[in-house]
Structures are given as C-alpha cells and as structure tokens.
Amino acid sequence: MSVLKVPTRRRGRPPLDSTYADETRNSIIWAGLELLTEKGVTATGIDQILRKVDIPKGSFYHYFKSKDAFLEEVISAYNNYFIRKLKKYFEDSQHLPLTRLRNFTEDAKIGMARYKFKRGCLIGNMGQETTSLNKTLRKKIEASLIDWEKLLEECLKCAAETGEIPSDTNCAAVAAYFWIGWEGAVLRSKLCKDIYPLKLFTDQFIANLACKS
Amino acid sequence: MSVLKVPTRRRGRPPLDSTYADETRNSIIWAGLELLTEKGVTATGIDQILRKVDIPKGSFYHYFKSKDAFLEEVISAYNNYFIRKLKKYFEDSQHLPLTRLRNFTEDAKIGMARYKFKRGCLIGNMGQETTSLNKTLRKKIEASLIDWEKLLEECLKCAAETGEIPSDTNCAAVAAYFWIGWEGAVLRSKLCKDIYPLKLFTDQFIANLACKS
Numbered sequence: 197m198s199v200l201k202v203p204t205r206r207r208g209r210p211p212l213d214s215t216y217a218d219e220t221r222n223s224i225i226w227a228g229l230e231l232l233t234e235k236g237v238t239a240t241g242i243d244q245i246l247r248k249v250d251i252p253k254g255s256f257y258h259y260f261k262s263k264d265a266f267l268e269e270v271i272s273a274y275n276n277y278f279i280r281k282l283k284k285y286f287e288d289s290q291h292l293p294l295t296r297l298r299n300f301t302e303d304a305k306i307g308m309a310r311y312k313f314k315r316g317c318l319i320g321n322m323g324q325e326t327t328s329l330n331k332t333l334r335k336k337i338e339a340s341l342i343d344w345e346k347l348l349e350e351c352l353k354c355a356a357e358t359g360e361i362p363s364d365t366n367c368a369a370v371a372a373y374f375w376i377g378w379e380g381a382v383l384r385s386k387l388c389k390d391i392y393p394l395k396l397f398t399d400q401f402i403a404n405l406a407c408k409s
Numbered sequence: 410m411s412v413l414k415v416p417t418r419r420r421g422r423p424p425l426d427s428t429y430a431d432e433t434r435n436s437i438i439w440a441g442l443e444l445l446t447e448k449g450v451t452a453t454g455i456d457q458i459l460r461k462v463d464i465p466k467g468s469f470y471h472y473f474k475s476k477d478a479f480l481e482e483v484i485s486a487y488n489n490y491f492i493r494k495l496k497k498y499f500e501d502s503q504h505l506p507l508t509r510l511r512n513f514t515e516d517a518k519i520g521m522a523r524y525k526f527k528r529g530c531l532i533g534n535m536g537q538e539t540t541s542l543n544k545t546l547r548k549k550i551e552a553s554l555i556d557w558e559k560l561l562e563e564c565l566k567c568a569a570e571t572g573e574i575p576s577d578t579n580c581a582a583v584a585a586y587f588w589i590g591w592e593g594a595v596l597r598s599k600l601c602k603d604i605y606p607l608k609l610f611t612d613q614f615i616a617n618l619a620c621k622s
Contacts, residue, residue: 320537321537334600334602369613383592389539396586
C-alpha cells in the first residue's frame with residue numbers, strides 16, 4: 197500500500213549520458229506516485245510533482261508525451277512495485293497460504309500508519325476519480341486490479357490444496373471479492389486514520405473463508 | 410446510492426417570505442450533493458454549484474457560513490436521505506432479513522447504472538478526499554457510516570433470530586465489514602462502469618454469512 201521514496205537525483209548541469217535521462221524520468225514518475233497517492237489526480241498539478249524533484253516545468257514534455265501518458269507510466273510503476281510486493285507475500289512458501297495473506301495485510305497496516313493514513317493505494321485513489329480519467333487510464337487501473345486478483349487466486353488455490361479452505365472454493369471469485377472489499381478498507385482507514393478497518397476486514401474475510409472447512 | 414434530483418426553484422425576483430429562503434438553501438444543498446457525488450470536493454467549485462441552480466455567487470454566504478459549513482450540511486442531507494432508504498429496505502417486514510439486504514443492493518445497482526456509474530456514494534467519495542477535508546467533516550462522514558452500520562446490525566440481528574444466519578453471529582462486526590467492503594464495491598463499479606463488483610460483493614457476502622448456518 198505504501199510507496200517507495202523518490203530516488204535522489206544529482207543536482208547541477210545534466211551529464212551527457214542517457215543514464216541521467218532515465219534517472220530523471222524515474223524520479224518524476226516516483227514523485228508523481230507519491231503525490232498522486234496522497235492527493236489524487238485532480239488535486240495534483242504537474243508543476244507540484246516537478247518542484248518535488250527540482251526539475252523545470254518546461255522539461256516535462258521532454259520526458260512524457262502528455263499528462264495522460266505520464267499517468268499511464270505512474271500506474272505501471274505502481275503496479276510493478278505492488279506485484280513484486282504481492283509475490284513476496286503470496287509466494288512465501290515458509291508460511292501457509294492464509295498466513296501469507298494475513299502477512300500482506302499486516303504489512304499494509306504498518307505502511308498506512310507509517311504515512312499517517314495519508315497515502316493508501318494509488319489504484320484505489322485513482323479509481324475514485326473516474327471523472328478525471330480517460331478510458332485508457334481506467335482500463336489500466338482495472339487491469340492492475342485483475343493482476344492482483346490472479347496472484348491472490350493462485351495463493352487461494354494453494355490454500356484449497358493444503359486444506360486450509362474447502363477444495364471447491366471458487367478461488368477466482370473469492371480473490372476478486374477480497375480486492376473489492378480491501379480497497380474499501382483502505383479508503384475507510386484513510387478516513388478514520390486508524391488501522392481498525394483493515395484489521396476488521398481481514399479478520400472477517402479470513403474467518404469466512406476458513407469457516408467452510 | 411443514487412441521489413435525488415435538485416428541487417426546482419422559482420426564477421425572478423425573490424418573494425418576501427422565509428419559505429423562499431429555505432427553498433433556495435435546499436436547492437443549493439441538493440445541487441451540491443449531485444455535483445460532489447459525481448466529481449468530488451477537490452474538483453467542485455462553489456460557483457459551479459450555484460450556476461446549476463442559477464443563484465449569484467455573492468448569495469452563497471447569505472445561506473452558509475463557509476464552504477466547510479456547507480459541506481457539513483450536504484453530508485447531513487445525504488445521510489438523512491440514505492437513512493430513509495436503508496430503513497425502507499432493512500425494516501421491510503414483508504421480506505426475510507437477508508432478502509432485505511439483497512433488495513437494497515439491487516436498488517443500488519439500478520441507481521448506479523441509471524447515472525452511468527458516475528455518482529456512486531457521496532460518503533465514499535468524500536472519504537477518499539481526506540487531504541481536502543478537515544477533522545469535523547471526516548468525523549461527520551465516519552458518523553454517517555456508523556449510522557448505516559447500526560441499521561444493518563439490527564437487520565442482521567433479525568436474521569439471527571429468524572435462523573437465516575447463526576444465532577452467535579457478531580452482527581455489529583459483520584455490519585461494519587459489509588459497509589467497509591460495499592464502499593469498495595461502489596468504487597470498483599464506478600471504475601469499470603459495470604454492476605458486476607456490486608453483484609460479486611453481495612453474492613459472496615451473503616453466501617459467507619449463510620454458509621455458517
């Protein structure tokens with residue numbers, strides 16, 4: 197749920213190599229990620245993002261075709277980061293599958309509290325701002341959520357194999373159910389600035405899954 | 410989930426009675442409700458709301474002390490409207506309690522589709538914009554959600570009494586779980602412009618509740 201820190205960028209005259217351009221591009225993407233996760237698309241101007249990484253406004257279109265093209269890259273960066281996180285938890289063979297899910301939710305609680313409940317989930321935040329987003333961006337957000345569903349579905353299939361949940365569980369539907377509700381829990385947690393919605397949602401979700409066995 | 414139409418207001422010179430002032434005030438609140446539910450707090454200016462009801466900008470502070478005071482009234486208006494809706498469904502003794510809950514979710518699906526998935530829930534939308542909201546507004550939104558939890562808790566207690574769900578169900582926790590996840594379902598439904606998240610969430614939620622019996 198939490199996002200990485202903006203990578204540090206060298207100040208002063210840009211050196212004449214492509215690594216610098218890549219670094220700068222990445223630093224803009226990560227600064228965007230932080231601000232957009234906190235404030236949302238409508239309340240975040242490109243100039244605010246550029247100020248954060250000390251890059252002149254005129255340079256933006258050197259790196260990105262348009263604000264929408266930039267937002268697409270921010271979504272991709274977040275999704276790649278989040279997929280790595282989910283794989284770390286959901287494929288952690290040292291724990292039983294439902295414990296892996298619980299461990300992910302524990303990490304999210306710590307992440308939300310660390311940023312004083314200001315950040316939450318970029319995908320959930322942007323999904324709320326549908327009037328500010330074009331169809332391509334909406335599809336990209338939906339596709340990210342479907343990536344996460346598939347990763348959880350695999351984890352739940354392991355749970356069904358190991359007997360933690362009934363073998364006839366519709367893992368795809370249950371995984372979709374989790375992410376639908378989880379985004380609600382992150383939203384509520386931001387609202388009340390407390391981890392209890394994340395805890396309540398996780399406890400109920402896991403108890404319901406396990407109750408059938 | 411859907412909101413009422415803005416009440417029509419007489420045009421021309423205001424008549425010299427207090428009914429007119431009340432009508433005008435209400436029409437501003439309801440226009441605010443519509444726009445805020447669709448676009449959110451950050452993207453909605455007071456002038457846009459006033460244009461919608463054809464009231465000059467200067468009049469706003471005649472009716473409301475500040476934008477925040479106005480937002481408080483909008484939240485109250487939405488909450489009162491929504492409580493009436495919930496009571497209509499959750500206290501409908503013609504149906505079994507879980508059918509009452511399902512009927513509410515069916516109504517929400519129709520409401521979301523009617524407004525082409527642009528509106529959703531004011532409380533969920535505003536809850537997402539925590540950086541734009543002061544503590545009083547956040548508390549008021551949280552209090553609305555707790556009102557809704559209490560109404561569902563009563564409905565679930567009836568379900569426990571009639572044997573639809575186990576008699577030892579923690580109805581307060583399950584009701585909180587419902588609203589946490591339901592706001593996620595409304596969010597997702599707005600994103601993909603489809604009712605399937607509302608349907609999937611409802612089906613899974615009710616199946617899980619009932620599975621224990």
